[in-house]
Structure formats: C-alpha cells, structure tokens
Amino acid sequence: YSWARKLGLVRKPAGFLSSISDDRGEELVYAGMPISQIFSQDLGIGGVVGLLWFRRRLPDYANKFIEMVLMVTADHGPAVSGAHNTIVTARAGKDLISSLCSGPRFGGALDDAAKMFTRAYDSGLTPEEFVEKTRKSGKLISGIGHLVKSLENPDKRVEIVVEFAKKNFDSTSILDYALAVQKVTTRKKSNLILNVDGAVACAFVDLLRGCKLFSKEEADQYVKLGSLNALFVLGRSIGFIGHFLDQKRLGQGLYRHPTDDITYFLHDLPTN
Amino acid sequence: YSWARKLGLVRKPAGFLSSISDDRGEELVYAGMPISQIFSQDLGIGGVVGLLWFRRRLPDYANKFIEMVLMVTADHGPAVSGAHNTIVTARAGKDLISSLCSGPRFGGALDDAAKMFTRAYDSGLTPEEFVEKTRKSGKLISGIGHLVKSLENPDKRVEIVVEFAKKNFDSTSILDYALAVQKVTTRKKSNLILNVDGAVACAFVDLLRGCKLFSKEEADQYVKLGSLNALFVLGRSIGFIGHFLDQKRLGQGLYRHPTDDITYFLHDLPTN
Amino acid sequence: YSWARKLGLVRKPAGFLSSISDDRGEELVYAGMPISQIFSQDLGIGGVVGLLWFRRRLPDYANKFIEMVLMVTADHGPAVSGAHNTIVTARAGKDLISSLCSGPRFGGALDDAAKMFTRAYDSGLTPEEFVEKTRKSGKLISGIGHLVKSLENPDKRVEIVVEFAKKNFDSTSILDYALAVQKVTTRKKSNLILNVDGAVACAFVDLLRGCKLFSKEEADQYVKLGSLNALFVLGRSIGFIGHFLDQKRLGQGLYRHPTDDITYFLHDLPTN
C-alpha cells in the first residue's frame, strides 16, 4: 500500500463533499429518502425543498408554508427590473435559461426583515424601543409599510400568512413581536403595517426555530445562509419563465430602448 | 390633438405588451385572478404555474401533475454537469444567483420525447412501424431505455406518473401509444422501457390536449414554446439551490481541478 | 501494476483534454509561447487572441486586424438591448459580472455575412446571380445596407477595413467579391453598400484562408466554430463594462419600467 501511495496510485481524498442527494443507487434519493417514497408520502414541492435545502423531512405545515411563500413571490408584473430584463432578453431571441438568468432578482427585503426583527427581539428591545432606535439611526424598518394597504384596507396576503402561522406553528414569537411593532408604527401613519415581506420573513424564522428539528444555532444559520432569499429566487423564477413564454407566444421582436428616453450626457467632453 | 402629435407630445404605442400579470391595482393579479383568491382557492404552486405560464386556471389534477414533474426533476445528484458547475461557483464564493446561473440545465430529453411520440402518433404509425422507422434512421427513441430499471425491476416513478394520468386525465392517447411502443422495444431488451422522461412528456401532451381548455393548436404551441423544458428548468433550480446552500453550510473552499486529470495537448505546437 | 489496476489504483484516462495553455511550469504558456516572450515580441492583444483562439502566432497584420475588429464592435450606445440590460442590472445594484452577463450580445450579423458571401463565392455564382438568387428567395444579404451611409456618404470604418486588408492580406478574394456585390446592389439604391459587418466578416475569412497558416478546412472550421461571433462578444464586453462603470459613477438607482409604456393585455381573461 505504501508502495502504491508512493507511486501516486492511491486514491486521493475526494475533491467534493456533498450531503443532500444521491443518484448512484437503484433509486434517486433526496436527503436519505427515495423518490418513490417522497411521492407515496405526498411530500409535495414544499417537502422536496425541505429535503434538499434543509436536509430533513419537515412537518406538513412547514411544507405548506414554503409553498405559500413560493406562490406569493412568484411574480410582480412586467415592470420590475428583473422581469423587464427577462422580457428584453427573450425578445432578443435568446433561450429560456439565458433570459431567466438576465433578470436581477432580490430577496433582500426578506433577509433584511428577518435580520432586523430577529435581532431586535433577541436583544430584548420592546417594540417601542426598537422603532425609536431605528428611527434615530435614520433607517426604515424592512418589512414595515405599504404604499396602498393600511390598517383600514388590510393586505389579504398578510392575513393569510399570519393566520396560517398562528394556527399551525409551535411558536410565533417573532411574528407576534412584528405585529406589536406594527401597533407602534401605525400610530404614526396607518399604512405603516407589517407588509407581506415582513410577515413571511418573521413567520419563517419562527418556523425554523419552533419546529423542534433544528437547534437555535442551526435555525439561525439557515437564515444567514440565505434560505429566505433562495425561496424568493425560486419563486420569482416561476414569474420570469412566465414572462419568457408570454413574449414568445406574443411574438414580440427585438427591443431597442427609445433614444428620447435617454439623456446622452457627453457635452462636457472635448470634441477631440 | 394633431398639434400635440406634431409636437411629438402624444403617447406613442407602448413599448411592451404583457399578458400574464398585473401589479398596478389594489391587489396583485396572476392571469386575471387576484392573489388572495389564489390562496382561498388553494391553487398551490401548480396552480400558479398554470396561471402564469398557461394563462388559465387549470383543473386540480393538472396542477397536481405539474407539481409531480417539478418534484421528479428537482435533483439528480452532485455529479451531473449542472450541479457540478453550481457547486464549483458556490465554492468560488459567488452569490446564489451567479451559482444557480452557472449550471447548464437540459430539459431537452423531455421536449424530444414529446416531439417524437406525438409526431409518430399523429402521423398514424403503428408502434412497430415507429420503432422500425427510428431504428432505420439510426436514432434512439427519446424517452425509451433505462440503465438499471427494466420490466422486471420497474421504475416506481413511472408507475406513479402513469397511474396518476390514467386515473385523472380525460385522455391518455399519447401515453398509451408510448406504452405500446414499450411493448415493442422491450421485446428486444428488457431495459428498453418507457423511462420517466418519456412518461412525463407523453402525459404532459395528453394533459394539454385533453383538458378541454386549449385548442389542439394551442396545446401543441405550448409544447413547442418549451413549457416542458421550462418545467425541468424550474424543477432543477430547486436542486441547484440545494447544492449551493449545501456547499456554503459545509464551508467548502475554492475548487481547482487537479492538473493530473487534464491532458495538456500542446506538444504539436512549435516551441516558439 | 496489474495488481494496482485491479485494486482500482491506476490512473484513469484524464477527464479533460485542453490544448491552448499551460500554467504548470515555471512560466505561464499560451499555445506554446511563454508569456515573457509574448511581451518581448510585443504580440499585443491581437497576438494573444491569435495564440489562445487559433493556437498559433498569427502574422502582425492579422493581430492588428483582430484589434481593429474589437475596436469597431466595442460599443453601440446605451439603447441597444444588450447595453440596456447591462445598465438595468447595474442600477439594480448587482456586481460587474452579473451585469455584464445580463446583456444579450449578437455577433450573428458577422457570422451570417461570412457564411453568405463565402458560400456564394465558393459556389461560383457571379455577383449578379447571387443578388438575384437571394432576392428571389426573399432574403436580404447580411452585410449589405446601411440606414445613413451610402456611396455618396461612405462609411469611413469600411474604408479603413478595406484599405487595411487590401494593403496587408495575401488575398482578398471574398472581400473583392463582396465589393462586386455592392456594385450590383447600389445600382438599385445608393445605401445598399457593403456595411462594416460585411466588410469585417469577408476580410476575416480572407485572412484565415490567405495567411498560409491554416488549411482551407481549418480556416472554414474556425469560422464555423464561431470565432467571428467570439470577436464580437469580446469586443462588445468593453462597451458593456463601460456602461456598468458609467452607471455606478453616475449613481443611478433601481430602474422600474414605466407602466404606461406597457400594454397589459389581460382583458380576454375571465375575472375568475
């Protein structure tokens, strides 16, 4: 053996380490569970996300919640910059993946809301103190505020998410905290409600922390790794692909931005 | 007005045409359906895909079938080239979207199988004629054949897909045709079964053609636009994101391919 | 040894084959030439492209020509779809590479012009026959025509490219052929001149075929592999990066396309 090692024949340590799936056996396995079993137990997309992202079979209500987040984030119309670029690229005749990849996607709002509310809650600030402290530092609270929706005209999506979490989760400490924050902010202005990003983000932290399948450190690590952002990216892919198919179906041609919507600022340059 | 037009003040025709969603009103709308209603009717991810890609509320069994396809295609282990590139990019410290976009994804097998079986069926070839004709042209039938699975050791996923389609779809003409083709090919060799790509592809064509919500032309157009490929791309995104999160969690460092696995073929060049 | 092989210890054939560069030695080598020598011989960017794309030291005039192509294609203003997407992505706060990769780029015009003129020339069509044949098939000749430039108001870039090729290349058969085609088309309309894409494409084919470093098959293969398209992609990267830096410098914020420039076509849908 040492002879073989010297000749460089022995197996080196593997170049890759992978811990979520295995395609080498009789049956494809996601996080230890054979694919046929995933179907027979009817895990759904949420369950598959649970297995491949969190390496475990999450409870059914968690799977359902993941699917709710994907549905909420699936699209936000053709005007936002990500969909816009997808559309422009599709109209340039590029393929689906090139079009999909050309659209910037941001789940930052979710990540930021999760971080702000969790940190405030963990550090023991009262809702009033948190609002005051954020205001003093000149920042807005991510997850608070909506241009149209308000206490009087509530966002049905928020109601659905909150109701679902309250009914199914073991704990909703962060979400409750965020709702208490909403009480403070809406005193100032009625549209400073907990918005859908805020509700989803807080409920998600509650889910990971409360479902008894993760230690607190693990739960927090998954948030830090960007799993909320990942949900947004996956969900919004549905919409971007929709816009790609839509443009192809409508037969829209190459886009060129109208030059009269561009200010060409070159007059400070010497006419060489 | 003509004065305004002359001055170039009148509204030009819009630069974009979009027909799947609307974010301008009180509530976000997917294909005419407000998001709150999408939740209250419990459409699920499949239903959202139906609205945003096919512009209509598909029947529940169709939504369920779409979700089955996403689950089946979600991942195929870390060795395939798409997951591999995603992993290498994640290890290079890039962000989620850059990593996700670096992985080549292929739904070509699904598209090809759909095309081959549909065309054969529509042109009235008997299964025997189809198999013979393909053999003579020196091609393989996409969607037929598995390295491990066979008549004796059937693929459970195929059974699930076929059973689901038979039970729920209005028609399974293409799928039945493919199963008849399987009868012919397995006479030659027992592993030349209808594989999961083939089963999914044929069932999907049956779904669009049979659900009474599309004309035959529309159904075929949707397949031609690449909606099967799109399902694969969306589904596999789940796995790629899983690999991204996995590598970050495992703290894997920058990858450099071992030079002894590369043949540097430069000896034909002059040593300048 | 056979013992080692049996134990699976022997080296497998390498997974990769690579023939353009080598970084394993004392000095980095491009196509057999050490980097220090590349500098001492003053090969320039054109020379480096020659080594890494064509695996040989091209003559100086060829290197110079490659650089001319990169300069001509470097940018075409902020309105074209590729620059537009790059700008939108930069304004979304994404990094340089994400922005660069979001912009669709097309060197198709060059590839098409090369293909059309070369094929016509090789098949022995007279310029008149070629023009007539293309007209009858209802196509335009790629590389012919300009919206502003004409015989009376010639495009200086074309003059520079043509003059350079005539002066330096061993042969300009395809370019001469294209100029003869121009004689025919401009009889119809004065702006149907050989445009810059056409001139570059034809000159490039002449360069590869005439420089005595490639067999005719090799020269044609390099065109078919897309090396003209590659020059465009590399050149235009300069412009896209310029637009990225420009937007960052100008501090432009997130772009959202104005909804009044979008026709939302959803009224055919049922209000579910």
Add this chain to the structure above:
Amino acid sequence: YSWARKLGLVRKPAGFLSSISDDRGEELVYAGMPISQIFSQDLGIGGVVGLLWFRRRLPDYANKFIEMVLMVTADHGPAVSGAHNTIVTARAGKDLISSLCSGPRFGGALDDAAKMFTRAYDSGLTPEEFVEKTRKSGKLISGIGHLVKSLENPDKRVEIVVEFAKKNFDSTSILDYALAVQKVTTRKKSNLILNVDGAVACAFVDLLRGCKLFSKEEADQYVKLGSLNALFVLGRSIGFIGHFLDQKRLGQGLYRHPTDDITYFLHDLPTN
C-alpha cells in the same frame, strides 16, 4: 404647454442617463471621439478602453499599459475554476455566451492589492511598519508572494511591468513603495516578492494618479468602482473564449464528474 402637461402629453424626464457613447449621429462616437478618428489616431484597444471606461483619451503609454494588463490576465490554464466551468458548459453543448458567463472570474486580488498598498502609502506607514502591522492583524499582504518565483528566480512579467511604468509614468510612488515592501518581506523568505498582481495594481494606481487627467478623488473613485477588477474580467474573457473554442474544436462530450471523487455524506440522515 400647461395644457399639454395636464393631459400628460409632455415629455417626462428621461429614464436613463448615459455619458460614454452616442450612436445617434452620422458616426458612432466613443466619449466624444468619432470612431473614424479613433482609427486615424491609432488608439488601439487600450485607447478604446480609456474612452469608454474613463471617458477620456488617455496618453499612449496608458493605453499600452492597459493592453499589457489584458495580456497578462488573459488566461491561467484550464484548471482554475473559471476556465473549468466554461469548459464543462461548452461540453454540455451550450452556446458561447452561456459558457463564458458560467465561469467565475476574480479580479479581487488586483483590487485588494491596490487598496492595501495605497492605503498604507497614503497613511504614511513605512514599509516596515506596514509589514509589521499586517502581520499582527493576521493577514497576508495581497500582491506579495509567489509559489515558484523569487528574488533569485524573478518573474519576468513583473520586470516588464515595473520597467514599463518606471520608464513611462509621471510618478511611480505606490509601485516604489511596494518594491520597498518587497525588500522587507523577502528578508523573511525569498519568494515573498511583489507578484504580478501586486505590480499591476500598484502601477495602475500610479497611472491614474499621475497622468494629470484625473483629480486624486477621481483617480481613487475609478479604482473603487472596480476598474482593475474590470480589466481582469475583460482580459480573462479572452482565455475563457479560447477554452470554449478549444473544446468545440476537440469535440469533447458531456462531462459528468466521477462519483468516486465525491464523498456522499448522507449517513447521518435517517433512512426514512
């Protein structure tokens, strides 16, 4: 006019601001200079980069230096992760741009070296103090150190860059400072020389600061905007495209990473 404004007919402020090029006139213009003039003045690629990235005609030695950087960074063999992914994607049958965009690229080393040396120089630290301070903070100095090259076996590329800067630049303060730092570090170990990244980065800062075309603030802003990183990205694109063409020419098929080089770590999971 106020009537027109009320009717919403008046021109809104433009959606885009762009300051580097203009394609609307008779001739394409880069930073105020018509493309024909760019050729007649023989600006070269370096000159075009100067116009499009820095909005001005840089002196000839600056253009030359930019080209040197692009040549040095053009490729570093097939094993580095960026080239590796490009190769894998090319072998998956994807197009040039998808392949190019799949390869992670890092100009971080250049940016970091520029930042570290400039900051140390500007804050008035002696080379000894800088080395000591960095050592104490447990960091390495970016731009110092080479695995093979050393004082006794110098890197010819560094010599070329240094010699060029010394001969042509108005000032080489940062580069001189870095060479003084090298004197300190090589006392410890002979391979702790100023490497090619360090030499390029320091010379580039000297160039911008010393060429009298930028205020100090502007020069520093251009470095901060990532123009060094951008040079790396552009340069390395040459190599990635080379690898793409190479793989296509060699006809390499779909790559699948060998599963025996992957440790599948799933045994901690329950066999559900």
